Amino acid sequence: xxxxxxxxxxxxxxxxxxxxxxxxxxxxxxxxxxxxxxxxxxxxxxxxxxxxxxxxxxxxxxxxxxxxxxxxxxxxxxxxxxxxxxxxxxxxxxxxxxxxxxxxxxxxxxxxxxxxxxxxxxxxxxxxxxxxxxxxxxxxxxxxxxxxxxxxxxxxxxxxxxxxxxxxxxxxxxxxxxxxxxxxxxxxxxxxxxxxxxxxxxxxxxxxxxxxxxxxxxxxxxxxxxxxxxxxxxxxxxxxxxxxxxxxxxxxxxxxxxxxxxxxxxxxxxxxxxxxxxxxxxxxxxxxxxxxxxxxxxxxxxxxxxxxxxxxxxxxxxxxxxxxxxxxxxxxxxxxxxxxxxxxxxxxxxxxxxxxxxxxxxxxxxx
Amino acid sequence: xxxxxxxxxxxxxxxxxxxxxxxxxxxxxxxxxxxxxxxxxxxxxxxxxxxxxxxxxxxxxxxxxxxxxxxxxxxxxxxxxxxxxxxxxxxxxxxxxxxxxxxxxxxxxxxxxxxxxxxxxxxxxxxxxxxxxxxxxxxxxxxxxxxxxxxxxxxxxxxxxxxxxxxxxxxxxxxxxxxxxxxxxxxxxxxxxxxxxxxxxxxxxxxxxxxxxxxxxxxxxxxxxxxxxxxxxxxxxxxxxxxxxxxxxxxxxxxxxxxxxxxxxxxxxxxxxxxxxxxxxxxxxxxxxxxxxxxxxxxxxxxxxx
Numbered sequence: 001x002x003x004x005x006x007x008x009x010x011x012x013x014x015x016x017x018x019x020x021x022x023x024x025x026x027x028x029x030x031x032x033x034x035x036x037x038x039x040x041x042x043x044x045x046x047x048x049x050x051x052x053x054x055x056x057x058x059x060x061x062x063x064x065x066x067x068x069x070x071x072x073x074x075x076x077x078x079x080x081x082x083x084x085x086x087x088x089x090x091x092x093x094x095x096x097x098x099x100x101x102x103x104x105x106x107x108x109x110x111x112x113x114x115x116x117x118x119x120x121x122x123x124x125x126x127x128x129x130x131x132x133x134x135x136x137x138x139x140x141x142x143x144x145x146x147x148x149x150x151x152x153x154x155x156x157x158x159x160x161x162x163x164x165x166x167x168x169x170x171x172x173x174x175x176x177x178x179x180x181x182x183x184x185x186x187x188x189x190x191x192x193x194x195x196x197x198x199x200x201x202x203x204x205x206x207x208x209x210x211x212x213x214x215x216x217x218x219x220x221x222x223x224x225x226x227x228x229x230x231x232x233x234x235x236x237x238x239x240x241x242x243x244x245x246x247x248x249x250x251x252x253x254x255x256x257x258x259x260x261x262x263x264x265x266x267x268x269x270x271x272x273x274x275x276x277x278x279x280x281x282x283x284x285x286x287x288x289x290x291x292x293x294x295x296x297x298x299x300x301x302x303x304x305x306x307x308x309x310x311x312x313x314x315x316x317x318x319x320x321x322x323x324x325x326x327x328x329x330x331x332x333x334x335x336x337x338x339x340x341x342x343x344x345x346x347x348x349x350x351x352x353x354x355x356x357x358x359x360x361x362x363x364x365x366x367x
Numbered sequence: 368x369x370x371x372x373x374x375x376x377x378x379x380x381x382x383x384x385x386x387x388x389x390x391x392x393x394x395x396x397x398x399x400x401x402x403x404x405x406x407x408x409x410x411x412x413x414x415x416x417x418x419x420x421x422x423x424x425x426x427x428x429x430x431x432x433x434x435x436x437x438x439x440x441x442x443x444x445x446x447x448x449x450x451x452x453x454x455x456x457x458x459x460x461x462x463x464x465x466x467x468x469x470x471x472x473x474x475x476x477x478x479x480x481x482x483x484x485x486x487x488x489x490x491x492x493x494x495x496x497x498x499x500x501x502x503x504x505x506x507x508x509x510x511x512x513x514x515x516x517x518x519x520x521x522x523x524x525x526x527x528x529x530x531x532x533x534x535x536x537x538x539x540x541x542x543x544x545x546x547x548x549x550x551x552x553x554x555x556x557x558x559x560x561x562x563x564x565x566x567x568x569x570x571x572x573x574x575x576x577x578x579x580x581x582x583x584x585x586x587x588x589x590x591x592x593x594x595x596x597x598x599x600x601x602x603x604x605x606x607x608x609x610x611x612x613x614x615x616x617x618x619x620x621x622x623x624x625x626x627x628x629x630x631x632x633x634x635x636x637x638x639x640x641x642x643x644x645x646x647x648x649x650x651x652x653x654x655x656x657x658x659x660x661x662x663x664x665x666x667x668x669x670x671x672x673x
Contacts, residue, residue, distance in 0.1 A: 003450055005670055094456055150652040155403065155456065156594045157647060160640040163587050171633035292460055331472040338465025345453040345461060
């Protein structure tokens with residue numbers, strides 16, 4: 001038997017939509033197999049892992065609604081970053097340092113409560129959010145500049161900068177920015193009042209969730225209905241055609257990095273203004289890296305990223321649930337996330353190719 | 368003198384994993400494939416090497432397990448990018464995410480356990496020569512293996528027919544295919560070789576460099592190795608020089624920390640990453656240098672027509 005790829009005449013629209021669905025199904029099957037090997041009842045484990053976080057949909061039990069709020073809060077940063085990365089990857093601009101831009105945003109925005117702990121007004125909130133986005137943009141401007149000016153691989157430079165900014169944050173919270181009243185814990189003063197994100201009603205859903213939805217819709221409009229979006233698509237799929245059309249490759253690199261960096265920075269300041277509540281050495285469970293999976297699962301479409309973010313948020317919450325209920329390490333979440341990305345990429349082959357298994361005889365006949 | 372000796376010895380052990388991983392990736396890239404999963408393969412190599420050595424008590428079995436684990440993960444990458452023609456950049460990232468995740472999960476039970484250390488060579492008389500002896504004759508066996516590997520790769524790539532085929536496949540897969548060479552099998556072999564090297568590099572970390580398992584102990588070394596291949600402009604000897612330079616930077620950071628020069632430790636820890644960026648900028652800015660050796664088909668998909 002031999003596996004042979006046959007190029008389709010055009011991209012299969014059906015497979016573009018089906019591929020992530022197949023990938024999720026395959027991940028669930030793999031999950032069941034993994035759980036069986038760990039000596040667990042696979043169906044129960046899958047239920048706890050993947051369905052518990054969304055069980056309000058069929059229980060209608062108000063107690064379960066809390067997990068939906070959790071889901072929205074977890075999905076928000078993933079969707080924000082994923083939407084920006086989608087645009088970047090469409091343009092063939094490989095920003096993989098979103099985790100660093102997230103951290104830079106948190107540091108820049110967090111500087112306000114550190115230096116002006118008494119400042120409480122709606123303007124504080126606005127200033128912190130703006131600083132957060134600006135911090136992410138500034139950090140992402142470095143790989144963009146190095147790419148355009150020196151042709152240095154943006155993949156490697158953006159990733160290296162993740163380590164650098166995480167060390168800067170570590171130094172700040174252990175050194176100059178440490179809360180004097182914090183019993184020597186490596187953390188800044190806790191953020192209070194207007195230094196935190198407002199929540200809707202008495203829920204835990206905060207303003208960041210709204211940002212994620214708005215960003216997804218705005219970027220979908222940008223990509224679908226504006227010249228800039230067209231330019232980015234052309235430069236990504238047919239760089240030569242883009243050059244002849246007079247589109248600037250350098251401009252696209254700047255645009256994609258500043259956009260995805262700014263959104264990552266916003267996600268970062270959102271996290272420290274709500275979930276975390278202050279600056280500390282670790283402020284994100286790898287949202288910037290998981291958002292790469294979000295972008296691909298969402299078909300590099302900003303609205304798709306919104307849906308994909310919910311799926312990945314389930315994998316985070318499921319990991320926590322599995323640790324509590326099943327006694328499985330929550331590290332399994334990252335394994336499932338990695339497996340999911342593999343399946344998506346494998347299934348995406350079906351968009352451009354038909355996969356055929358030929359017997360040896362057929363191969364020889366054709367040859 | 369003794370301090371200098373110990374600094375030199377640690378520089379050599381810090382450089383060896385970088386050299387191993389970078390030489391492997393060099394072969395992969397020379398065949399036209401970009402595997403960004405080095406960090407993930409290193410992590411898996413580190414945890415499997417550690418576990419196997421712990422279970423059997425033999426560091427050599429640990430080394431073999433590390434190579435096998437890295438190679439196994441790279442086979443997955445090869446299947447995806449060469450058979451299913453998936454995007455190489457994305458698949459490499461996926462390999463890193465999966466490798467780091469798996470290593471964290473598998474290694475959970477190993478945290479805090481004392482490991483099995485790969486011993487250093489002790490030749491009578493030779494190792495006892497003051498200063499020179501321990502440096503030249505008293506390293507662990509993988510230090511020599513890494514240098515031998517570098518020489519072997521340089522020889523095979525530039526002095527043998529096999530190397531010519533690998534470079535042909537990497538520079539023009541259409542021509543190589545037209546001449547009757549199997550582009551996909553050659554690339555697959557190179558990918559698995561690179562995976563084995565990355566696994567070995569990881570195993571070196573958990574068996575020789577710091578004989579223990581700590582999550583995220585690879586600390587970006589896989590990515591630095593990728594940068595080293597660019598820095599060395601795809602030439603083995605330049606990659607080796609680069610690896611030793613980077614090892615020096617890493618250890619100088621630690622040494623300055625020990626002296627307590629009043630510099631924040633985080634700044635010193637970030638040195639290798641900053642130096643990597645600077646090195647990339649310097650080399651990539653020199654287009655004549657990079658253009659001469661960059662494999663022309665690097666990262667491009669190839670589907671054989673039937």
